[in-house]
Every structure is written in structure tokens, then in C-alpha cells.
Amino acid sequence: MHSNLVIIGGGPAASAAALLALDSGLTPTVIYPKKKQIDNKPFQSLYPDIIKLLKLIRCEGPLDASKCGRYSFISINGQKTPLSNYKEIPDVGYHINRYRFDQFLLEEVKKRGGNIIHGNAHHFIFDKAGRISGIFTDEGKEIATDFIIDASGVRRFSGKQLKLEEQYFSPEFIVTTGQVSISPVLQEEQIFEFHTEEKGWHWIVAAENTYTWTKLTLKGQQNSRPPNSLEKYKMVGQITAQNMTWRKFRNLSLPGLALVGDAACVIDPASGQGVHTAILSGIKAVQELLCKKSKSPLILTDYEKWFNAYFEAKCKELANYYKQLGLEPLLLTD
Numbered sequence: 001m002h003s004n005l006v007i008i009g010g011g012p013a014a015s016a017a018a019l020l021a022l023d024s025g026l027t028p029t030v031i032y033p034k035k036k037q038i039d040n041k042p043f044q045s046l047y048p049d050i051i052k053l054l055k056l057i058r059c060e061g062p063l064d065a066s067k068c069g070r071y072s073f074i075s076i077n078g079q080k081t082p083l084s085n086y087k088e089i090p091d092v093g094y095h096i097n098r099y100r101f102d103q104f105l106l107e108e109v110k111k112r113g114g115n116i117i118h119g120n121a122h123h124f125i126f127d128k129a130g131r132i133s134g135i136f137t138d139e140g141k142e143i144a145t146d147f148i149i150d151a152s153g154v155r156r157f158s159g160k161q162l163k164l165e166e167q168y169f170s171p172e173f174i175v176t177t178g179q180v181s182i183s184p185v186l187q188e189e190q191i192f193e194f195h196t197e198e199k200g201w202h203w204i205v206a207a208e209n210t211y212t213w214t215k216l217t218l219k220g221q222q223n224s225r226p227p228n229s230l231e232k233y234k235m236v237g238q239i240t241a242q243n244m245t246w247r248k249f250r251n252l253s254l255p256g257l258a259l260v261g262d263a264a265c266v267i268d269p270a271s272g273q274g275v276h277t278a279i280l281s282g283i284k285a286v287q288e289l290l291c292k293k294s295k296s297p298l299i300l301t302d303y304e305k306w307f308n309a310y311f312e313a314k315c316k317e318l319a320n321y322y323k324q325l326g327l328e329p330l331l332l333t334d
Ligand SMILES: Cc1cc2nc3c(=O)[nH]c(=O)nc-3n(C[C@H](O)[C@H](O)[C@H](O)COP(=O)(O)OP(=O)(O)OC[C@H]3O[C@@H](n4cnc5c(N)ncnc54)[C@H](O)[C@@H]3O)c2cc1C
Pocket: 008, 009, 010, 011, 012, 013, 014, 031, 032, 033, 043, 044, 045, 046, 119, 120, 121, 122, 151, 152, 153, 154, 155, 156, 157, 175, 176, 177, 214, 242, 244, 260, 261, 262, 263, 269, 272, 273, 274, 275, 276, 278
């Protein structure tokens, strides 16, 4: 089988890349494992400016489909801070169910004619000159292609396969998240509390009769219990932990390949930017791909430059925020 563009992953980075490619006349093949429906997964929160990106891919529906609650302020150590203070957007943000959000985007990819292959990318195929020329899936499918976008998230398919060099911008962070159930039923209760701790932080979000908590600690200091204020409630679902050390691969663009979203870089969720960065980088990679006139091997040098500058700016922004909050122990000293 041959496809002019292969996209690895079923998250927001992959879908955004696929939708823009489809709108521009390409027919991408998207490879991802079938998702299990887990409805009591901890919520994620998106800033209002996500709408601008969804408009670019003509797909505003996932916010309605996945919305569990909205917020217009964040309470930081007890002090209410309206969203408009951060981003100059006088609006409200969204607490979303990520399964429903991702699923909506994937359905849209299917509706617009994208090829879907369920499974995992297993290894790259190389041509005689040693260049990436295709992908082999764990179900034995072989797809030859002119270009691959890797949106495999923190599983970081290309980084591992090609042993790419990683750069680190923070100490080792672990982020834990879980949910507790609350009753009586909340009626439009707006709770988005961010609390600093000596060497970390936690936030608590209320939506759909639950509190979601998300907690950042230095590696080695994590415990998987909810914050003290939630210990009296009944836990629902699973607690998950993930390495969220700020990091990026040095090379994000190789001949025939670009890395987008978490497959390219990770920054902890206090930046509030994970899904935003995933969608934006998927869009940026496809935008450069579409400008390229030559045949393979294509290399997206402008995309890589853009991503490096973007990531550096995000790290600086978050480091300044941590300094304002007295969280210097979370920053690298040199
Ligand atoms: C605890 C926690 C809380 C967070 N909270 C927020 C938040 O509130 N707001 C926010 O914006 N961000 C948040 N984030 C970050 C956000 O989840 C990620 O940045 C975002 O999901 C990245 O999107 P992505 O498309 O790059 O990767 P993902 O969403 O991880 O998607 C990767 C996809 O690739 C697939 N895949 C993996 N390997 C392969 C393979 N070999 N072959 C085929 N498919 C493969 C996976 O199955 C998945 O479908 C949080 C993260 C954590 C850990």
C-alpha cells in the first residue's frame, strides 16, 4: 500500500494534522490503536484560545461533545484570578473529557475521507539510500509513503526508534492525576484551585459530580494519594502518573519525517498548553509540507525552527510563573 502522507497517533496532534491535510487535498493514512472508552478519566482543562485553532481545521464540535464544565477564573493559593488576566481573552475555558474530545476529531477525519488503520506503528522502513520510506505496523501492514508525521505522544515512537538525542529543561517531574466523586450534585459550581506546595503544586477542578486533582512533584517525592482536602471523598477510576520533565528532541525534522505534539516535546500541565501545542504543531507541520514543491526526501526546516523558538518561549513563560509563585526549587539552576 502507498499513501502520500502517514500520520502516527490518534490524539489531537494527529487529528489536527490529518484534518488540515484533508482540507488541502491530501489523503493521509492515520495509524492508531483503537481507544478504550473510559468515561471516568480525569478531566483536562483548555484555555478559551483553543477555539481559534479548532476553527483553522474547521472543527469546533469537539468542545461541545466533550465539555464537562467551564471556568472563568483560576483560584491561585486562594486568590481568584480571571482568565482574561493571562491571555487577554475575556471568555471562559473548558474542562473536557479527553476520550470524547479525541474521538470527535477522529470521527471527523474519517468523515472527510482519511484512511484509518487501527494498530501501532512498529518500525520504520528504509530505502536503499537509508532514508525513511515507510512504516510497518504491529499487525503486519506495510505502508510506503513520501512523508510521515509522528504524533505518537509520550510513547515517542520516532525518538525511541531512531534513538534521537533529548534535551532537558527542568528537573525530573512526575505528574499524578485522579478523581473523587462528590455529592450532592454540583450545579454549575466553578472550582479551579491551584495550590503551591514546598516542591510542587496541585490543582483541583470540579466537573460532572467529581473533583479531578492533578499534582506535580519532583521525582522520588511523589505519592499517589489525592491532596489532603479530597481525602474524605470516594476515589473513582484509576490514579495515573506520568513523567512530565520538560524535554524536547534536538531534531524534530528529518528527511521524510516530522515530530509533533508530545512526540516532539513535553512541558508540565501548569503551562495549560499540552493540547494547544499538539494541535498547533500538527497544523504547522502540515502547513510547511504543503509549501514544499520538491519530491522526497522532504525536510521541514522552518517547522523545526518555529518549534524550537516556541518551546523555548513556553519554558521561559512557565519558569517565570513558577518564580512569581515562589517555586524556584522546581527550576534548574544553571
Ligand atoms: C496528568 C496530566 C494532565 C494533563 N492536563 C492537561 C490539561 O489540563 N490541559 C492540556 O492542554 N494538556 C494537559 N496535559 C497534556 C496533554 O495530555 C498532552 O500534551 C496531549 O495529549 C498531547 O497530545 P498528542 O496528540 O501529542 O499526544 P496524545 O494525546 O498522547 O496522543 C498520542 C496518540 O498516539 C497513539 N500512539 C502511541 N504510540 C503509537 C504507535 N506506535 N503507533 C500508533 N499510534 C500510537 C496513542 O494511542 C494516542 O492515540 C496533561 C497531561 C497529563 C499527563
